[in-house]
Amino acid sequence: MKEPDVLVVGGGPAGMNAALAAAESGASVVLVDRFAKLGGQLVKQTHKFFGWADRGAGARGIELAQKWSHAVLAQPQVETYLGKEMIGAYRDGIWLVADQEKYIKIKPKRTVIATGASEKMILFENNDLPGVYGAGAVQTLMNSYGILPGEHYLIVGSGNVGVIVAYQLLQAGAVVRAVIDVLPRLGGAYWVHAAKIQRAGIPILLQRTITGVYGNQKVERAETVGVDDKFRLIPGTERTFRVDVVCLAVGLTPLSDLLFELGIQEYYIPELGGFVPWHDQTGRTNRKDLFVVGDVSGIEEATTASLQGRIAGLTAASDLGYAVDEQMRRRLIEALAEFRCSTLSQNVCSGLDRLAGKEASQ
Amino acid sequence: MKKEWHVYLACDKIARLLVSLEMNLVCFQTLERRWPTPLRRIKIHPILTFPPKPKVQFFFEGEQMEGAEGEPIAAALVANGISTFRESVDLHRPRGFFCAIGNCSSCLMVVDDVPNVRTCIVPLHQGMRVQVQRDKGVLK
Ligand SMILES: Cc1cc2nc3c(=O)[nH]c(=O)nc-3n(C[C@H](O)[C@H](O)[C@H](O)COP(=O)(O)OP(=O)(O)OC[C@H]3O[C@@H](n4cnc5c(N)ncnc54)[C@H](O)[C@@H]3O)c2cc1C
Numbered sequence: 001m002k003e004p005d006v007l008v009v010g011g012g013p014a015g016m017n018a019a020l021a022a023a024e025s026g027a028s029v030v031l032v033d034r035f036a037k038l039g040g041q042l043v044k045q046t047h048k049f050f051g052w053a054d055r056g057a058g059a060r061g062i063e064l065a066q067k068w069s070h071a072v073l074a075q076p077q078v079e080t081y082l083g084k085e086m087i088g089a090y091r092d093g094i095w096l097v098a099d100q101e102k103y104i105k106i107k108p109k110r111t112v113i114a115t116g117a118s119e120k121m122i123l124f125e126n127n128d129l130p131g132v133y134g135a136g137a138v139q140t141l142m143n144s145y146g147i148l149p150g151e152h153y154l155i156v157g158s159g160n161v162g163v164i165v166a167y168q169l170l171q172a173g174a175v176v177r178a179v180i181d182v183l184p185r186l187g188g189a190y191w192v193h194a195a196k197i198q199r200a201g202i203p204i205l206l207q208r209t210i211t212g213v214y215g216n217q218k219v220e221r222a223e224t225v226g227v228d229d230k231f232r233l234i235p236g237t238e239r240t241f242r243v244d245v246v247c248l249a250v251g252l253t254p255l256s257d258l259l260f261e262l263g264i265q266e267y268y269i270p271e272l273g274g275f276v277p278w279h280d281q282t283g284r285t286n287r288k289d290l291f292v293v294g295d296v297s298g299i300e301e302a303t304t305a306s307l308q309g310r311i312a313g314l315t316a317a318s319d320l321g322y323a324v325d326e327q328m329r330r331r332l333i334e335a336l337a338e339f340r341c342s343t344l345s346q347n348v349c350s351g352l353d354r355l356a357g358k359e360a361s362q
Numbered sequence: 363m364k365k366e367w368h369v370y371l372a373c374d375k376i377a378r379l380l381v382s383l384e385m386n387l388v389c390f391q392t393l394e395r396r397w398p399t400p401l402r403r404i405k406i407h408p409i410l411t412f413p414p415k416p417k418v419q420f421f422f423e424g425e426q427m428e429g430a431e432g433e434p435i436a437a438a439l440v441a442n443g444i445s446t447f448r449e450s451v452d453l454h455r456p457r458g459f460f461c462a463i464g465n466c467s468s469c470l471m472v473v474d475d476v477p478n479v480r481t482c483i484v485p486l487h488q489g490m491r492v493q494v495q496r497d498k499g500v501l502k
Pocket residue numbers: 009010011012013014015032033034035039040041042045048049050051084085086087114115116117136139160161162164165255293294295296300301302303305
């Protein structure tokens with residue numbers, strides 16, 4: 001059995017930074033990710049990031065992933081388990097990592113959960129037909145493996161993810177028929193990317209939803225219809241798209257199954273993506289030895305994820321008696337608050353406020 | 363790089379025009395359901411390069427196919443034009459790729475006689491035998 005000071009689950013920007021901060025303070029760290037490579041969502045983000053210049057904005061996600069993963073792999077205090085999945089924990093604090101045919105047991109003193117998010121699904125006829133993809137999956141296929149799953153695409157959802165995937169599909173040589181959104185305005189996509197795809201001839205059709213996909217064993221066409229201000233379907237506005245792939249980009253929700261199993265206090269806050277674990281400003285949950293950072297603690301973005309990771313990593317190390325630069329920790333907490341208010345949407349900020357107003361049950 | 367991107371955009375515009383005239387639909391349909399591999403693998407890209415990886419042979423439902431060593435099994439199948447990975451247990455509806463992060467179970471297949479393998483996160487190796495999963499799978 002492994003007995004590290006700190007166990008980090010998830011190797012995205014949040015988890016990598018938590019591992020680095022804890023290790024640099026002197027703690028021994030085990031970092032587990034079910035994917036074969038470190039980086040999380042970043043490994044497929046080929047666009048230049050928005051956010052804070054000294055926190056990686058302007059760089060592409062793939063570059064950030066590389067920078068941090070090199071640092072993690074070069075850090076002798078961090079032991080990295082890749083391609084292995086955390087499947088749960090016993091009440092006595094022993095975590096189980098599934099490794100092919102066997103389980104690895106880990107008994108850490110502190111645990112940081114940074115499992116990120118999963119894509120939301122919406123209802124329409126035949127939504128289980130092959131050809132209906134999560135937008136992130138299409139992004140993984142094309143940007144990580146150089147494979148296009150189809151030729152003609154319809155994107156559902158005009159948020160950041162939908163619009164960026166449309167743009168990246170274009171770069172990869174695919175044909176995007178349209179981006180649709182049920183709302184009367186762009187769903188929070190960065191204006192520059194929206195403008196880019198429209199210049200390239202991809203229409204963004206607002207107040208329109210998908211009602212079904214049809215085809216022989218796989219998607220061959222998608223049916224859409226216009227909606228009014230009360231989201232009622234408007235007869236006569238039906239439009240068919242001949243596509244073989246429908247990308248769903250209708251939002252993310254925290255991947256908090258592990259936390260749910262452990263009975264961590266969660267609250268339903270739609271602005272943050274659904275059920276989110278209660279946590280204080282250092283990421284600590286109602287279980288004193290457990291921290292949550294990044295998208296699993298509420299859907300935000302990579303800059304905040306990396307700051308949260310740093311803060312939780314330092315806090316965990318300081319809990320265990322390692323000398324931590326207190327001033328630095330305080331500066332990071334301030335920076336996180338400042339960054340959130342200046343760049344995140346009003347929505348996310350009010351969600352965070354609501355969560356902060358909730359109680360931690362003991 | 364910049365220049366290539368412009369050329370690329372120009373080609374893209376032409377392609378788009380053809381699409382709007384439904385011309386490539388004709389070629390598309392003659393290519394039938396299973397496109398040849400090259401169509402699915404991205405060749406030119408303004409930002410990314412995909413250095414060729416060692417090729418491996420594997421079997422899908424007994425048919426020999428080619429993929430890149432170490433890419434997820436499901437990615438290799440998609441590159442070969444395969445869209446159905448498993449069937450739903452009760453209604454036997456086709457299921458394919460969905461999440462790519464090992465989270466949704468849409469891609470469970472029988473690999474080398476082992477059922478319930480999440481092919482979207484398990485790497486492909488030489489000689490693997492991959493089959494559509496039609497039931498819950500049994501422990502042997
Ligand atoms: C299309 C798109 C565009 C984006 N653009 C931007 C942008 O311009 N700027 C920006 O700042 N942000 C952007 N983001 C958001 C940013 O990528 C995420 O907010 C960020 O990656 C979240 O980091 P994370 O570490 O919390 O989670 P992730 O990056 O999702 O990492 C989670 C990791 O945990 C692992 N994991 C999950 N469960 C387990 C388990 N049980 N056992 C082991 N490992 C597990 C996963 O394999 C994964 O590697 C974008 C996201 C998308 C999808």
